[in-house]
Amino acid sequence: MQKQGTKLAFLGLGVMGAPMAGHLQKAGHDVTVYNRTATKAADWADTYGGSHAATPREAATGADFVFACVGNDDDLRSVTLGNDGAFAGMSAGAVFVDHTTVSAAVTRELAAAAGAAQISFVDAPISGGQAGAENGQLSIMCGGDGGAFARALPVMEIYSKICRRIGDSGAGQMTKMCNQIAIAGVVQGLSEALHFAEKAGLDGRAVVEVISQGAAGSWQMANRYETMLDDEFEHGFAVDWMRKDLGICLDTSDEIGASLPLTALVDQFYKDVQKLGGGRWDTSSLIQRLRKMG
Known part of the structure; x- marks a missing residue:
């Protein structure tokens, strides 16, 4: 079981992301959130007691696991790449878990970019809707390195009813x-x-x-x-x-x-x-x- 108190970051606080990040904080982890609309991040921190950051990079700095649940391919690129992106703040050996539904092509693109920075990348789209997120009963389908998946699994199990690795990078999105x-x-x-x-x-x-x-x-x-x-x-x-x-x-x-x-x-x-x-x-x-x- 993943030890409590692990430093986590969560990027994207929509109807799915906000309760998912909330479950992680309630489970005893140290969660820092980022949202494009900064007031949502501040409100989340007031509600759950975690921290919020001004950029994805700031949120991801020092985190063992960084989770994202944003809108589309371009949104995902915006929170991962560039000087303010999460990858720039993550340490070698950290794991990035993407819960966004995006194309398998962008998944492979970002997995390669993460790999170049010695970061593991797990594509982990979700199903179950807002109710599933709020109740911690999501279905999570994953792709990526088996070792990285195994490390992230105990954390994802906090808000899922099933979480399974299907295959290599992109298999979760497929x-x-x-x-x-x-x-x-x-x-x-x-x-x-x-x-x-x-x-x-x-x-x-x-x-x-x-x-x-x-x-x-x-x-x-x-x-x-x-x-x-x-x-x-x-x-x-x-x-x-x-x-x-x-x-x-x-x-x-x-x-x-x-x-x-x-x-x-x-x-x-x-x-x-x-x-x-x-x-x-x-x-x-x-x-x-x-x-x-x-």
């Missing part, structure tokens, strides 16, 4: 793409089922009570059907972010020769949701597209 591909199809299917029930004059809740106990059951059905029926879409991963992720999936599918016809179609459906003004709605809002656009 696995996250599988996750998003699977979610896209399931949410579209659930949306169509509930929309069909509404059009048929059925009680949607009664329908789900029955079909959820059979082969149609899913996490999405269990956790999203009520809010979908109630037109409430403020409970999870935003459409804007899902389109970013699906774009990565589709770009990568071209590179590796995979066929993703359903994913491409659902990506366009999410584009329709954005046109409805739903970019910040959660991903279950695909049903709203059916109601409004047919």
